[in-house]
Amino acid sequence: MSRSAEERAARPYDPADLSSLAFWSGTAADRERVFAELRRDRPVSWHRPVENGLFEDPNDQGFWAVARHADLVEVTRRHDDFLSGQGIVFESMPQELLDAGQGFIAMDPPRHTKVRRLLSSAFTPKQMARISDRIEANARRIVDDIAHKGEVDFVAEVSALVPMHNICDMVGIPEQHRRTIAHEAQFAGGWRDEDLMQGAEPLTRLVQSTHTVRGIAQELITERRAEPQDDLLTALVQAEVDGERLTDDEIVSFFGLLMIAGNDTTRQSTSHGMKALTDYPDQRAWLVEDLDGRMGCAVEEIVRWASPIMTFRRTAARDTELNGARITEGDKVVMFYASANWDETVFEHPERLDLSRSPNPHVSFGGGGIHHCLGNQLARRQLAAIFRELLTRLPDIEVVGEPVLSNGNFFHGVNRMQVRFTPERRAA
Amino acid sequence: MRIVLDSTKCSSLGMCESVAPDVFEVGDDGALTVLDSTPPEHRRAEMEQAVAACPTGALSIEG
Numbered sequence: 280m281s282r283s284a285e286e287r288a289a290r291p292y293d294p295a296d297l298s299s300l301a302f303w304s305g306t307a308a309d310r311e312r313v314f315a316e317l318r319r320d321r322p323v324s325w326h327r328p329v330e331n332g333l334f335e336d337p338n339d340q341g342f343w344a345v346a347r348h349a350d351l352v353e354v355t356r357r358h359d360d361f362l363s364g365q366g367i368v369f370e371s372m373p374q375e376l377l378d379a380g381q382g383f384i385a386m387d388p389p390r391h392t393k394v395r396r397l398l399s400s401a402f403t404p405k406q407m408a409r410i411s412d413r414i415e416a417n418a419r420r421i422v423d424d425i426a427h428k429g430e431v432d433f434v435a436e437v438s439a440l441v442p443m444h445n446i447c448d449m450v451g452i453p454e455q456h457r458r459t460i461a462h463e464a465q466f467a468g469g470w471r472d473e474d475l476m477q478g479a480e481p482l483t484r485l486v487q488s489t490h491t492v493r494g495i496a497q498e499l500i501t502e503r504r505a506e507p508q509d510d511l512l513t514a515l516v517q518a519e520v521d522g523e524r525l526t527d528d529e530i531v532s533f534f535g536l537l538m539i540a541g542n543d544t545t546r547q548s549t550s551h552g553m554k555a556l557t558d559y560p561d562q563r564a565w566l567v568e569d570l571d572g573r574m575g576c577a578v579e580e581i582v583r584w585a586s587p588i589m590t591f592r593r594t595a596a597r598d599t600e601l602n603g604a605r606i607t608e609g610d611k612v613v614m615f616y617a618s619a620n621w622d623e624t625v626f627e628h629p630e631r632l633d634l635s636r637s638p639n640p641h642v643s644f645g646g647g648g649i650h651h652c653l654g655n656q657l658a659r660r661q662l663a664a665i666f667r668e669l670l671t672r673l674p675d676i677e678v679v680g681e682p683v684l685s686n687g688n689f690f691h692g693v694n695r696m697q698v699r700f701t702p703e704r705r706a707a
Numbered sequence: 708m709r710i711v712l713d714s715t716k717c718s719s720l721g722m723c724e725s726v727a728p729d730v731f732e733v734g735d736d737g738a739l740t741v742l743d744s745t746p747p748e749h750r751r752a753e754m755e756q757a758v759a760a761c762p763t764g765a766l767s768i769e770g
Contacts, residue, residue: 356764392718399719400737404728649718651762656725 283609287340293317293324297344297615300330303471304686307586307617311630314618317346323604329369329688331471336371342592342611343604348622350602351614352646354593361593361612362387363650368689369592369613384536384650390520391649397518397525398533398653401449401511407656410449411664414657417444418664422672426703433678433698438549439542441665445657446541450534451503451510456495463488464538471687474694489535496534500527511537543690544587545658548643549665550682550693551585556666557678559632566634567674570667577634578662583641584632586617589691591650616642617691676700708751709769710744710758716765723766726757739765 295313296302302310317324324346328339345351354361364387366372383394400406421440425431443461452460466488470481499512507513515530525533556563566577595610606612619642621629626636644652652658669676679699685692710730717739723731727750730743746754751768758766 392715396719396737398737399721399733400735402721403719403733403735403737404721404724405733406735645762647762647764649763651718651720653720655720 281609283607284340286607287610290325290341292327292341293321293344295321295324295326298327298329300471300686303329303688306684307691310617311621314346314615314621317344318618318622322347322350323602325604331370339371339611342369342613343601343606345601345612345614346618347602348619348625348640348642348646351616351619351642354601354612354614355646355648355650358387358649360596360599362596363391363593365594367591367593369590369611383533384540388649393520394529394533395649395653397515397520398511398537401514402653402657404656407660410445411660413448414445414660415664415668417441417448418661418668420444421665422668426672427705429702430679430697430699433553433696434546434550434693435695437553437665437669437698438546438693438696441549441661442542442545442658445545445661446537446654449511449657450537450541451508451512452495452499456499460492460495460538461542463491464535464542467535467539468543468690469685469687469692472685472692472694474683474685492535492538493531496531497527500530540652541654541657543692544654545661547587547691547693548582548585548658548662550696551587551691552581552662552666553669553676553698554678554682554693554696555581555584555632556670562632562634563670567670570670573634574663574667575659576637576639577666578659579639579641580632580634580636581662581666582643582658583620583626583636583639585691586620586641586643587691588643588689589617590615590688614646619646672703673700708746708748708754710741710746710754711767711769712739712741713765713767714739716763717761718763718765720762722760722762723757726760727753730754731757 295317297313324344325341326344327341345354363385367385383391386394421437425436439461443457447457465475466485469475470485476484500516503513503516515525515533518525566573590613593612595606595608595612597608599606623629625640644655676698679697682696683694685694719733719737719739721733724733730746732740732742734740754768758768
């Protein structure tokens, strides 16, 4: 046993439960009770390995849980000490899956810096302004399709479609592949969710999903090589890093990352946002009074409230300290975003939805640092566009019944959520 | 007041550009250019906001 492994083995586990399947299949409010205790008393605590339906990992000895806002920010900014290259979820995934789905998010400098820059040109403020008409048109199209129905599953007919159309427009994925890809991308974060898995064996399903996405990506890559278009995929096909073209495997990996990070995040924020607007009518009334003037601020609070990604992991590059905790090389360090977004030393009354909250230093797009969400401005624009469209055209839209939440420790997912509204009258 | 860019840290997110688009510009090649590295003094608060918005700490103000 290595020295690091010995130190880990000797370290007692914290009594709070962050590792059981039950913890992650409860509600955000249940989890917050545990986070609140950790933030107050034991901000950096060592826990037994997370329970997982995927595979046994005899080498997994546990993880550090980072609960406070300030510590989360510190971890994300100390990218030399806390690495991403060994994976960014709790579980030690097989390398094949890491390579296929995590793209540059699970990469460290110097390669991360170069590769990420290739994609950043598609997400600049100027580029976002260029596609804003398109984002608004997609929001209109989605509301057009539901406006006469009166009651729909909001997740399937709104939340899932908003990011799907926008990210597929950007990457250059034609209509016929969109639903397949958006569906398959869910398995990357959703393999712990019984509702999604429908009895399939997780690892088999995950590999199958990877193959489906890879197949479509490969087909599109070949098409773009033959006939370049004005899209992100063409940019990747033509790009060079250190004088070398990206390999097809690398492009497929970025494609996978864009599909997962692009679809499954804004989807959750849209759903949680709709639920929040239903649960807090006063807040909604305040927003509707001046939709254009207040939407920017409201979107920040919706994104804090949703905390669509609950955890990201790093791995310690060396022996180091974090807020007094002695961390050993190779230790897993997991950041808890919902906890940091509820940190009462940063947010006054974090338990209240306050659409006018300002400043709002939430960490839903990251705590800063080199992995800060590339699509943050895209996400903000999409949320503003869809809620503006919904609240203007379907002013009484509201959630009926309780949402069906997904299980898992990564995405704060909503699987199904009924909404009801007075159908829009068709224009004469 | 002088705006200083450490391009080794810049990740080209353009958070600064969304604060002050006439001072910062991420080009189509993904590289950030400081269009006006000595903005007038009355814009200090805005420049401080742009610097603070940078998630990688690539920007600073001298003087």
